[in-house]
Structures are given as C-alpha cells and as structure tokens.
Amino acid sequence: MRTAVATRIDAKLLEDQYSRWKQNPDDVEATWSAFFEGFELGLAEKPNGAPAPSASAAPVQTAQPINGSAAASPTPNLSDLPLQTRVEGLVYAYRTIGHTIAKLDPLTQERPEQPLLDLRELGFQEKDLDTVISSRFFLGGRAMTLREMIENLRLVYAGTIGFEFMHIQNIRVRNWLRERIESRPYEAAPGRAVQIALLRELLEAESFEHFLHTKYVGQKRFSLEGGESLMAALHTIFEDCPRRGVQEIIMGMSHRGRLNVLANFLAKSLSNLFAEFSENYVPNLVGGDGDVKYHLGYTTTRKTSSGAEVGIRLASNPSHLEAVNAVVEGMTRARQRILHDSEERKKVLPLLLHGDAAFAGQGIVAEVLNMSQLPGYRTGGTVHIIVNNQIGFTTLPADARSSFYATDVAKMIEAPVFHVNGDDPLAVAWCAKLALEFRQQFKRDVVVDMYCYRRYGHNEADEPLFTQPALYAEISSHPSVAILFRDRLIETGVLTSDDAASLETEFECRLEITLQAVKEAEEQREKSSFTGSTAVFQPSYSHVPVPTGVAIGELEKVVTALTTVPHSFKLLPKVKRTVLDRRAQAFKAGGPIDWAFAESLAFGTLLAEKTPVRLSGQDSRRGTFSQRHSVLYDAETRDRYIPLLNISPNQARFCVYNSLLSEAGVLGFDYGYALDFPEMLCLWEAQFGDFANGAQVIIDQFLASAESKWQRPCGIVLLLPHGYEGQGPEHSSARLERYLQLCAEENIQVCNATTPAQYFHMLRRQMRRSFLKPLVVMTPKSLLRSEQCVSTIPEFSGGHFQELIVTPSAAGNAAAVDRVILCSGKIYYDLLNYRDANKIANTAIIRVEQLYPLDERLLVELLTQFPENTRLIWCQEEPQNMGAWTYFYMCLDRIFAHTRQIWYAGRGAGASPAVGALLAHRREQKALVQDAFTL
Ligand SMILES: Cc1ncc(C[n+]2csc(CCOP(=O)(O)OP(=O)(O)O)c2C)c(N)n1
Ligand SMILES: [Mg+2]
Numbered sequence: 001m002r003t004a005v006a007t008r009i010d011a012k013l014l015e016d017q018y019s020r021w022k023q024n025p026d027d028v029e030a031t032w033s034a035f036f037e038g039f040e041l042g043l044a045e046k047p048n049g050a051p052a053p054s055a056s057a058a059p060v061q062t063a064q065p066i067n068g069s070a071a072a073s074p075t076p077n078l079s080d081l082p083l084q085t086r087v088e089g090l091v092y093a094y095r096t097i098g099h100t101i102a103k104l105d106p107l108t109q110e111r112p113e114q115p116l117l118d119l120r121e122l123g124f125q126e127k128d129l130d131t132v133i134s135s136r137f138f139l140g141g142r143a144m145t146l147r148e149m150i151e152n153l154r155l156v157y158a159g160t161i162g163f164e165f166m167h168i169q170n171i172r173v174r175n176w177l178r179e180r181i182e183s184r185p186y187e188a189a190p191g192r193a194v195q196i197a198l199l200r201e202l203l204e205a206e207s208f209e210h211f212l213h214t215k216y217v218g219q220k221r222f223s224l225e226g227g228e229s230l231m232a233a234l235h236t237i238f239e240d241c242p243r244r245g246v247q248e249i250i251m252g253m254s255h256r257g258r259l260n261v262l263a264n265f266l267a268k269s270l271s272n273l274f275a276e277f278s279e280n281y282v283p284n285l286v287g288g289d290g291d292v293k294y295h296l297g298y299t300t301t302r303k304t305s306s307g308a309e310v311g312i313r314l315a316s317n318p319s320h321l322e323a324v325n326a327v328v329e330g331m332t333r334a335r336q337r338i339l340h341d342s343e344e345r346k347k348v349l350p351l352l353l354h355g356d357a358a359f360a361g362q363g364i365v366a367e368v369l370n371m372s373q374l375p376g377y378r379t380g381g382t383v384h385i386i387v388n389n390q391i392g393f394t395t396l397p398a399d400a401r402s403s404f405y406a407t408d409v410a411k412m413i414e415a416p417v418f419h420v421n422g423d424d425p426l427a428v429a430w431c432a433k434l435a436l437e438f439r440q441q442f443k444r445d446v447v448v449d450m451y452c453y454r455r456y457g458h459n460e461a462d463e464p465l466f467t468q469p470a471l472y473a474e475i476s477s478h479p480s481v482a483i484l485f486r487d488r489l490i491e492t493g494v495l496t497s498d499d500a501a502s503l504e505t506e507f508e509c510r511l512e513i514t515l516q517a518v519k520e521a522e523e524q525r526e527k528s529s530f531t532g533s534t535a536v537f538q539p540s541y542s543h544v545p546v547p548t549g550v551a552i553g554e555l556e557k558v559v560t561a562l563t564t565v566p567h568s569f570k571l572l573p574k575v576k577r578t579v580l581d582r583r584a585q586a587f588k589a590g591g592p593i594d595w596a597f598a599e600s601l602a603f604g605t606l607l608a609e610k611t612p613v614r615l616s617g618q619d620s621r622r623g624t625f626s627q628r629h630s631v632l633y634d635a636e637t638r639d640r641y642i643p644l645l646n647i648s649p650n651q652a653r654f655c656v657y658n659s660l661l662s663e664a665g666v667l668g669f670d671y672g673y674a675l676d677f678p679e680m681l682c683l684w685e686a687q688f689g690d691f692a693n694g695a696q697v698i699i700d701q702f703l704a705s706a707e708s709k710w711q712r713p714c715g716i717v718l719l720l721p722h723g724y725e726g727q728g729p730e731h732s733s734a735r736l737e738r739y740l741q742l743c744a745e746e747n748i749q750v751c752n753a754t755t756p757a758q759y760f761h762m763l764r765r766q767m768r769r770s771f772l773k774p775l776v777v778m779t780p781k782s783l784l785r786s787e788q789c790v791s792t793i794p795e796f797s798g799g800h801f802q803e804l805i806v807t808p809s810a811a812g813n814a815a816a817v818d819r820v821i822l823c824s825g826k827i828y829y830d831l832l833n834y835r836d837a838n839k840i841a842n843t844a845i846i847r848v849e850q851l852y853p854l855d856e857r858l859l860v861e862l863l864t865q866f867p868e869n870t871r872l873i874w875c876q877e878e879p880q881n882m883g884a885w886t887y888f889y890m891c892l893d894r895i896f897a898h899t900r901q902i903w904y905a906g907r908g909a910g911a912s913p914a915v916g917a918l919l920a921h922r923r924e925q926k927a928l929v930q931d932a933f934t935l
Contacts (some may be wrong), residue, residue: 029171078123083133086123087146091138091153093117095178096166098157099419104451105390106423106481107474111158139182155185160421161431164405168414173442177416180434190426195494196503197239197305198425201231202482204264204507205257211511212259216277218461222294224257225455227387228481230353232425233432233448234265237351237383240433242308244440245346248335251314252328253353254321256387258294258314261353266298266312270514271521278518291709295319315672316710318701321358325368326665327702328352330672332379337653338677345380346440353385356406356449357392364697367665369413372445376616376657377669381439384410384447385432388422389454394467407449415445422452425485453478538713538771541746543855548764549798550605558604559587561647562597570635579629592790595780596627598756601796602763603654604644606681611767612652613644614677616659616670617685617719624687624721627784630656663694667718671702674716681767682716689720689734689778690913696738703774704742715772717763722752722778723826724877724914726921731781733878733913736851739776740887743852750852752778752825757795758802758849765801778825788829803850806862807832811841814865819843821905821932822892823875824851824884830929831875840933851884854891873903875932877925879910905932 021028078086093116101114115121119128129147139152157163161184165177189195205228212221224230241249253261262268297316301309315331317324332350341347359365371377386407392400403409407417416438418431428450435446453475457464464472489495563584565571571580583597593601603613618624621631632641644654659666667684674682686692692699706712722734739750753759759777766775783789807828809817821831821843828847835843846862848854863872872892876883885904892902906928915921 029175078121079125081123083131084135087133087135087149088137090122090124090149091135093122094153094157095163098153099162099164101154102158102162102419102421103160104162104419104421106421106451107453107471107478152185156182159185160424160427162419164411164417164419167411168416170414173444176441177438180437184430190429192494194429195426195489198232198235198429199482199485199489199495199500200503200507201235201264202228202425202485203504205231205260206480206482207504207507207511208260208263211508211515212277213460215515219277220292220294220459220461221259222255222257222459223454223456224260224387225480226475227257227389227422227450227452227454229422229425229428229450229452230257230385230387231260231264232429233385233450234261234351236429236432237349237436238265238302238310238312239304239306240436241310241349242304242306244436246310246349246436246440247339247347248311248313249349249351250328250332250335251312251351251353252317252324253314254317254324254355254358255294255319256355256389257353258317262296262298262314266300266314267302268298268300270511271518274515274518275521291316295709297710297712316706316712318697318709320697320701321355322362322364322368323664323668323697323701325352326364326371326668326698327672327675329368329371329377329379329382330669330674331676332672333377333669334673334676334680336379345378345443348379349436349439350379350382351385352382353387355392356386356388356390356397357395357400359384359386360401360403360406360409361392364664364668366409366412367660367662368669369410369415369445370660370662371665371669372413374657374660376655376659377666378443381442381444381446383432383435383439384415384445385435386447386449388449388451390451391454391468393458394464396468405449407447410445410447413445415447417447417449419449419451422450423481423484425481452481455480536711536713541771541773541853542769543803543853543858545800545802546765546768547798547800548761548768549800550601550764550796552793552797554605554608555601555793555796556587558601558608558647559583562600562604562643563587565632565641565643569632569639569641570637571632571641572635575629575632587793590794591792592787593756593793593796594627594790595756595759595784596623596629598760598791598796599628599763600630600644602760603681604647606764606767607644607651607654608647610650610652612654612677612680613683614655614657614670614673614680615683615685616655616657616666617683618659618661618687620685621656621658625781625784630654663691664696664698667692667695668698668702671698671714671716675706675712675714678713678715678772679767681763683719684716685719685779686721686734688731689722690730690732692718692720693735693738699739700742704747707747708745713772714774715766717766717775717777719777719779721781723781723783724921724925725782726918726925727781727914728916729912729914733882734778735882735913736778736878736884737882737887740851740884743887746773746853748774748776748852749850750776750778751850753801753849754783754805754825754828754847755789755791755795757791757799758805760791760796761799761801762849780826783826783829786829788832801849803848803855804858804862805847805849807845807847809842809844810835810839814844815867817842817844817866817870819871819873819933820846820863820866821873821875822846822848822888823932824848825877827875827877827929830877830925831932834929834933838933843933848884848888851887856891856895860895871903871935872900873905873932873935875905875928877906877928879907879913880904881909882913903935905929905935 017028097114097116101111101117103111119125124146130145132143133146133149134141134143163181165174168174205224209223209225259273263270263273295317297314299313301311303309315324315328328350332348335348336342336345339347372382388406390397410417420427420431422428431448435448438446455475486500490497490500563580586593586597606613622629630642630644642654670682670684706714720734722736724732742748743750751762753762819842823831823845824847828845831845844866874885874888876885885906889902907924
C-alpha cells in the first residue's frame with residue numbers, strides 16, 4: 001500500500017532556508033548551513049559558471065514529480081559536488097524522506113521504493129561505498145564508510161518507524177526531536193520486566209477478542225485484532241504519566257477495539273462487559289434509553305507499577321466518527337481549570353485514538369487540530385494515536401484520501417508524526433513514550449500512526465473477502481502480534497517457552513471464570529443489570545419559578561465595574577459615549593436597560609456570586625452586532641480591559657473568547673467543557689443562528705440525546721441570533737423547528753425571550769436549579785437596538801423568568817376577549833404595535849417565552865380565563881413548515897383533546913427560510929400580522 005514513490009521534501013522550505021542563509025548564514029540551522037556551503041561551492045566549481053541556482057535544484061531534488069526519474073531531472077551533475085556536500089545531502093535526505101522507505105506495513109516484508117534515495121540520486125556510485133566519510137551533524141562526526149553511514153541512516157530513519165518532523169519550522173523543536181530519534185538505535189532495550197509487561201498486554205488483548213469471538217458468535221465487537229499493539233502504546237503512556245506529571249487522562253475513541261480498551265486499559269469489570277453481551281441485558285438506568293456497549297464511556301483510577309494513581313476517563317461516543325475529539329478537548333480544558341492547571345496544562349492529558357479513514361476524511365479533525373494552540377481552546381497538546389489498519393469498512397486508502405499518509409492533515413499544525421509498524425510493539429511503545437514526552441515538553445499535538453491490519457471484516461458479521469479477497473487471504477495466515485512478540489522474547493532469551501505458555505493460560509482462565517460467574521448470576525436473577533454505572537442522575541425538570549432577582553446594591557456594584565475603566569486607559573470616545581456612559585445613565589434613571597446590558601448584568605451578578613462564566617463564539621468579545629463590548633481596547637495601545645473581571649477581588653472567573661471560524665469543533669469543545677464544569681455558566685454563540693447547522697452532529701448526538709444515552713447531564717447555553725428582518729435567507733432563521741423536533745423527555749430547553757429582564761433571569765436561572773439541561777436560546781438582532789425591547793431596574797431587582805407572559809386585551813376584561821394570539825419572540829412587538837395602532841380592544845396576546853418544556857398547566861390556566869369560544873391564533877414570522885407552528889399546534893391539540901380549532905397566521909410554507917428582497921419581506925410581514933387579527 002505504500003509502494004507509491006513520494007517526495008516528502010518541501011521545496012518551499014528549502015527555498016526559504018536558502019534565501020535566509022544567503023542573507024545571513026547564522027540564521028539557519030548548522031546542518032542547513034553546511035549543506036548550502038557545499039552546494040554553492042560545488043556550483044562555483046562548475047565550468048562555464050552556471051547561473052545562480054534555485055535552491056530546489058539542490059542535491060535532494062525537491063521539485064520532482066512524485067515518480068520523477070533521474071533522467072528527467074534538471075539537477076546539476078551531483079557527483080561533481082564536493083564529497084562533504086554530498087554527505088550532508090545524504091543525511092538531510094534521510095531525515096526528510098527516510099520515512100518513505102521505512103518498513104511500516106506488517107503485511108509486507110519489502111521496503112517501499114524511493115528513487116530519490118538511490119545512491120546515484122544522492123551523487124554517489126557503488127565504488128564510493130567503502131570511502132571513509134563523516135558528517136559533523138550525524139552521530140557526532142564519527143568516521144565510517146559510506147556503506148556504514150547509509151546503514152546507520154536506515155537504522156534510524158527507515159526501520160520500523162518512519163519519522164516526519166522536518167516540516168516543523170521551529171529549529172529548537174526539530175533539533176530536540178532529531179536528537180531523540182537519532183539516539184534511539186543506540187539506547188539500551190527496555191528491561192525484561194517492561195518487555196514482559198508489554199507481552200502481557202498483547203496476550204490479554206488477543207485472548208479477550210478470541211474469547212468474545214467464541215462465546216458470542218456473530219455479535220458486533222469491532223475487534224482490535226491486527227492492531228493489538230495499541231495496548232502497548234496505551235500501557236506505555238499510562239506507566240509514564242507519573243514521571244511526566246500527568247494525573248488524569250481523558251480519552252476519546254471510536255468503535256475499533258473499544259471493548260478491549262475498556263476491559264484491559266480502563267479495567268472495566270469483565271463481568272459487567274460480559275453482562276452487556278447477554279441477550280437478557282437491560283441497563284440499570286433511572287431514565288433514558290441507554291446505548292450499545294461499544295459507545296459507552298467509563299471512568300476509573302488505576303495504579304501504575306510505581307504505585308502512583310492516574311485517573312482515566314473514556315468519553316461516551318456516538319457513532320459519528322471523530323465528533324468526540326472536540327468534546328474530549330473541552331472536557332480536558334475544564335479539568336485543567338478545575339485542577340488549577342491553566343498555565344502549564346501538564347496534569348490532564350487528552351488522548352485521542354482514531355481510525356485511518358476517519359482521521360483523513362472527517363472535517364472536524366482539522367477543526368480540532370486548528371484549535372490546539374488558540375488561547376480559548378488550547379489544552380497543552382493532544383497525543384493522537386491512529387489505529388491505521390489501512391482500510392475503512394471496505395474502502396482502501398486509494399479511495400479514502402488524496403494525501404499520501406492518513407495523518408497528513410496534522411502537519412498543518414506542524415505536529416510531528418511517527419509512523420510505526422504495529423507488528424513491532426517495542427517500536428510502538430517507544431513512539432508512545434516519545435509522544436508523551438514531546439507533548440509535556442512543547443504543549444503541542446503529536447501523532448503516532450500505527451500501521452497494522454484488521455484481522456476480520458469491519459465487524460464480526462461482515463465478510464471482507466467480498467471486497468479484498470487477496471488481502472484477507474494473506475491476513476488470515478499472518479501470525480498475531482502477540483505470537484510474533486512472544487517468539488522474539490523467547491529468541492532473545494527474555495522469556496522461556498514455559499513462562500510464555502503460563503502467561504497465555506493465565507488470562508484465558510480468568511476470562512472463563514468470570515464468564516461462568518456472570519452466567520450463574522444471570523440464571524439466578526434472569527435479567528442481568530449493569531451495576532458499576534458511572535452515570536449521573538439528577539432531579540427531573542421542574543417549572544417552579546426560581547427567584548433570580550438581584551438587590552439594587554449588588555446590581556450597582558456590577559454596573560460600576562461595567563461603566564468605569566482605569567484612569568490611564570484611553571477608551572475610544574465613541575465606545576465610552578455609546579456604551580459605558582449610556583449604561584451608567586440608564587441604571588441611574590432606573591432604565592431603559594437594553595439586551596446587551598441585561599446580559600452583562602446577568603454575567604456580572606453570577607460572577608459576583610462566585611459562579612464562573614465562559615462565553616465562546618465567533619467575534620463574541622465585541623458581539624457580532626457591536627452590542628456586547630465585553631472586552632474594551634485602549635485607543636492607542638490596544639491594551640485590553642475586561643470590565644467583568646473587575647467587579648470584586650473574590651469574584652469568579654469570566655472567560656470570553658473569539659473562537660476560530662468553526663461550528664462543529666467549537667460547539668463540541670464548549671459542550672465538553674460544560675459537561676465537565678457544571679458549576680460554570682458555559683455559553684456558545686453562533687454568529688447567526690443558522691450557522692449552528694454546521695454543528696448538527698454535536699446538537700443531535702450530544703446535546704439532545706446524551707442524557708438519555710449516557711446519563712450525562714449538561715447545562716450548556718446556545719445563543720442563536722434569530723429573527724425575520726429582511727436580511728435574506730441566510731441571516732433570518734436559527735431553524736427553531738429543528739430544536740423543537742429534538743425535544744422529548746425534558747432533554748433540552750428551548751426559549752425565545754422577548755425582554756432584556758427575561759433574558760437576565762433566564763441566564764441566572766440556568767445556574768440556580770438542581771438540574772442541568774442544555775438551553776437553546778433564540779437571541780435577537782434588531783431588538784438589540786429597539787426602544788421597545790427594554791426593561792426597567794425593578795424587573796432585575798426582583799422577579800423570575802416567566803415561561804409564559806400574557807398581555808391582556810386593551811379593554812382589560814378577560815371575559816370580553818374574543819381572540820387570543822399566541823406567539824413567540826420578536827413578532828410580539830409587531831403584533832402589539834398593530835393592535836395599538838388599530839385600537840383593537842378585545843385581543844389578548846400570550847408570549848411563549850419557553851417553548852420547551854412547555855408549562856402546559858400554566859398555559860391551560862391562562863387560556864381558561866377567556867371565554868370558551870375565544871379564537872386561538874398562532875402567529876409566527878417563520879414559514880409554515882418552519883418555526884414553532886407544527887410543534888405548538890400539536891401541543892394545543894393534545895391539551896384540548898382535539899376540541900378546539902387553532903388558526904395559523906404566518907408565511908406560507910417555503911423551501912428557503914426567507915425571501916431575499918427587503919420589500920417582499922416587509923409585504924409578507926405586514927400581511928401575516930394583519931392576518932393574526934383578522935383571520
Ligand atoms: C461520520 C460517520 N460516517 C460514517 C460512519 C460509518 N462507519 C463506521 S466505521 C467506518 C469505517 C471507519 O474506518 P476507520 O476510520 O479506518 O476505522 P476502522 O474501522 O478501520 O478502525 C464507517 C464508514 C460513521 N460511523 N461515522
Ligand atoms: Mg481503518
């Protein structure tokens with residue numbers, strides 16, 4: 001699979017280095033310097049004074065087509081170059097493209113071909129092989145024959161590990177890696193105990209799969225077989241955690257080998273695992289529907305051989321490959337904050353395991369990699385391990401990616417990549433060890449790409465011979481990695497065959513005994529249940545109002561912080577006038593308080609009460625609509641000042657970040673953060689609400705269903721700008737209907753508040769209840785600046801969030817009402833204005849501020865005050881097939897047991913959420929408001 005010939009040298013890098021060197025030879029690494037010196041020298045010696053060369057015509061031909069032959073090469077005659085130049089070129093070539101001839105694939109003994117590493121290509125001939133040479137930059141300048149140097153280079157760069165690290169621009173990082181890589185062949189082998197421990201890991205992994213294979217025939221388990229060396233990598237990382245300062249590992253992984261990892265790495269009890277395989281198994285859940293066994297998460301604390309404890313957590317995972325990456329990163333960052341490790345970020349390690357096809361194919365991989373160094377999202381680097389079985393379901397790499405390696409996307413963040421042959425567990429363990437050390441040293445991502453194979457089909461019921469007959473015939477006769485390693489240890493005298501045999505039977509016996517016990521328990525109880533649950537159970541949803549008003553004195557403290565800056569801070573006059581001064585005056589006058597001010601008051605009061613707040617989203621610091629100004633900038637220095645960090649000395653932390661331009665990655669991250677930091681108000685804001693559909697997987701697979709599937713509650717808040725204002729199809733609708741369709745079993749809350757005070761109480765309420773539910777909020781755009789959409793101070797100093805609000809008829813007499821218009825959101829103001837303008841006396845309006853969970857008891861109570869024949873209208877600005885109409889119609893129809901007619905006033909159904917032309921929008925809006933009063 002790796003026979004394609006590739007050049008891994010980056011021509012641009014070479015050009016850059018060359019021009020830097022020309023300007024200042026000290027500006028580049030010593031190896032480069034020597035290389036270019038010789039190169040120039042060689043050219044200078046050329047007869048006829050060849051024109052100034054391009055650096056990419058250097059001995060290592062970088063600009064060659066992938067299969068470029070020497071004959072087509074425009075390079076100078078390399079054998080004319082001074083010997084030393086050619087020697088440096090040779091070393092450089094192996095460092096950059098040695099990995100292309102490494103023996104990575106366990107299924108082939110042959111090395112891949114790489115003409116660029118041929119003797120001739122490097123300017124040598126057969127007769128030079130015995131010439132004694134040396135390089136100042138390789139093996140400390142030791143003298144050796146050319147033959148020996150090539151052998152050494154192959155040992156380092158083209159053995160069972162292929163290193164990609166020369167793309168890293170930072171010389172210090174590159175040199176650090178080079179030193180470790182080049183000293184590896186000369187390191188002492190791991191001790192006997194370590195080697196035997198690795199064999200034990202492999203045997204356990206293998207016998208676990210064998211056991212399930214024979215006892216639960218045909219059941220899906222997504223066997224790890226072929227990739228068992230993953231366990232060697234995990235074991236090595238775990239054992240090294242204490243000395244590297246890691247206290248917790250947070251893991252994300254998909255289906256492949258997950259049961260094996262749960263059993264043999266997280267030490268989830270075998271009896272629970274076997275019970276889950278039973279056909280009679282019913283999970284012991286308080287609520288919800290549960291999930292299949294290979295998606296479940298687990299939390300444990302294990303002791304390393306040194307006796308130190310390391311916490312290990314495997315995040316619950318939906319089928320959607322790679323989506324969990326973002327969640328794991330968010331969980332990690334939350335844990336880092338909780339452990340006061342927000343600077344070094346060494347205590348909590350994110351560890352992500354990936355499939356080769358998914359890593360190359362799923363866009364969220366790039367999003368999460370792109371987050372890895374950003375101030376609001378970094379986690380101190382992630383260790384990635386690819387279980388590269390060189391296939392995805394039935395699809396081979398040639399159809400699965402345009403890149404050479406499955407891991408190439410990681411090079412965009414200059415992550416080093418260690419490609420390693422999975423049939424060499426010692427090499428895998430070595431890479432894992434280096435990966436952890438690298439992460440702890442440089443706080444950057446690193447990738448271990450473990451080449452292996454998949455012994456069976458995609459799952460155990462799948463026939464791989466249908467699509468890859470020859471490959472799978474070959475795999476069936478390939479000995480397992482445990483057997484190969486066992487034989488190697490016997491051969492090298494580390495182990496006797498008797499020791500090996502007893503190791504093998506030991507684990508098999510344990511499996512048999514556990515299974516027997518599970519079966520007996522099952523017979524006794526008929527139904528088995530999972531007892532070691534790490535699920536979080538919480539009280540059920542309640543509509544009981546929560547008092548969330550804040551005393552004037554406390555509000556005042558927040559307002560003072562919000563409206564003053566340090567003396568020396570040169571705030572832009574416009575910001576001072578339109579934001580700070582206006583807010584100060586409004587507060588003094590008891591109002592009007594607008595939306596953004598109300599939000600700051602909610603955040604500020606929570607912070608003062610020691611509830612931390614995190615807000616993340618695109619341009620969230622200023623606010624898409626220039627409304628928030630949570631970070632102020634000095635007009636001269638661009639120094640930043642965050643008023644909400646300056647309320648009182650012992651307030652909680654306020655974190656506000658402009659996110660990268662991603663939805664799935666960022667929402668996944670913030671969801672993970674909120675999951676692991678329930679005491680913090682965590683908000684994710686979409687630039688416009690409709691962009692959230694780029695994060696649909698996170699919304700469907702995590703927010704809406706995680707509690708039901710995995711009993712993992714979460715209080716994240718989604719702020720989704722929504723409202724029909726004539727800005728066209730893409731900036732009007734946050735797709736309210738999609739969230740309402742997801743609602744069931746009190747899983748999430750969906751709100752569309754109409755006043756700043758309501759918003760204030762809603763945010764505060766989110767942190768002041770005994771249960772956690774994701775909160776989806778349709779937030780305003782034009783209402784941010786509406787003179788009508790304002791509140792007064794008494795609405796903040798007392799009260800609570802109202803899920804339903806009645807605006808009585810102008811006549812004030814409920815008995816005289818003949819029409820009730822129900823609505824949600826901004827349309828309320830249009831209705832109110834129309835009613836006032838037309839002096840309509842007998843129409844009441846009910847605003848549904850919380851659409852789900854709907855307080856049906858209260859709604860009935862409110863409606864029954866009106867005469868029975870009152871006409872009920874649902875009015876919305878969204879098209880009929882969107883918005884809340886179908887949802888709300890079904891609610892009312894059920895409440896009234898099909899006895900009352902509900903009229904619809906709104907736009908007709910539409911394929912697109914809104915018209916493009918402002919005039920058409922206005923015409924439609926006017927008509928639907930009129931309909932609400934006339935239908
Ligand atoms: C987003 C997404 N698309 C499709 C699938 C269906 N699917 C499950 S596993 C798989 C192949 C994965 O290949 P790879 O990442 O190489 O992992 P492997 O199974 O080989 O370990 C596919 C296509 C999925 N689970 N998630
Ligand atoms: Mg695969």
